[in-house]
Amino acid sequence: TNDPTSDPTNDPTKDPTTDPTKNPTLSPTPNPTTPSPTHVGTIACGDTQTVEYNGPPVYVTVEMNLFEGDLRFDATDTNFPINDITAWDGSTINGVRLDSDTDRDNILELFNVNRFQVINFTVEAQGAASGSFNVTITCTSDAPTKSPTSEPTQSPSTMDPTADPTIDPTADPTQDPTSDPTKDPTKDPTTDPTDDPTKDPT
Numbered sequence: 001t002n003d004p005t006s007d008p009t010n011d012p013t014k015d016p017t018t019d020p021t022k023n024p025t026l027s028p029t030p031n032p033t034t035p036s037p038t039h040v041g042t043i044a045c046g047d048t049q050t051v052e053y054n055g056p057p058v059y060v061t062v063e064m065n066l067f068e069g070d071l072r073f074d075a076t077d078t079n080f081p082i083n084d085i086t087a088w089d090g091s092t093i094n095g096v097r098l099d100s101d102t103d104r105d106n107i108l109e110l111f112n113v114n115r116f117q118v119i120n121f122t123v124e125a126q127g128a129a130s131g132s133f134n135v136t137i138t139c140t141s142d143a144p145t146k147s148p149t150s151e152p153t154q155s156p157s158t159m160d161p162t163a164d165p166t167i168d169p170t171a172d173p174t175q176d177p178t179s180d181p182t183k184d185p186t187k188d189p190t191t192d193p194t195d196d197p198t199k200d201p202t
Helices: none
Strands: 038-044 046-055 059-065 069-078 084-089 096-099 107-113 120-125 131-141
Touching: 038 046, 038 131, 046 059, 059 069, 069 084, 069 120, 084 107, 096 107, 107 120, 120 131
Parallel strands: 038 059
Antiparallel strands: 046 131, 059 120, 069 107, 069 131, 084 096, 084 120
16 A cells, blocks of 8 residues: 555454455444454363353464374364354464364364464354353373383283382292282291202191
């Protein structure tokens, strides 16, 4: 424009029209019919928040606070039909559009999100819908344990393992343990057991 405004907005739209009018009004209304989005606050991984919806779009700020990984925005618990969920990069003023809920299942999942990255989600319904929805944030790490066992046991030896295991287990355990161990073992076992125990103990 040859005559830019001297008082530009501090909150420009993230989705400007591609077909602006050629004859804008010289007297715009002070009470436009489409109010600006309502910010409902910031939540993080593992949080659930109830959001009230009263017509204008709402946006929820989410921080990937735990680790780098995938982030799931779940708004399926709603009592009104949600038309669109869109994710915007919250690290810049204008906000880069990241993704949207194209299948309209009220779930939007983002992949490879950086730790501490801030994302703004806008939620919008059609017409003058009103109601509430619960949004749940689930985060999954890109870096689970680096050395899990490749052969976990399919039959653990006990459902009630000892709370005080030995720190010096034997290197040569018996291959034929007794099926009826004593319930009252000696408190002072010999340090020099016989090499030829009797086959007929008393």
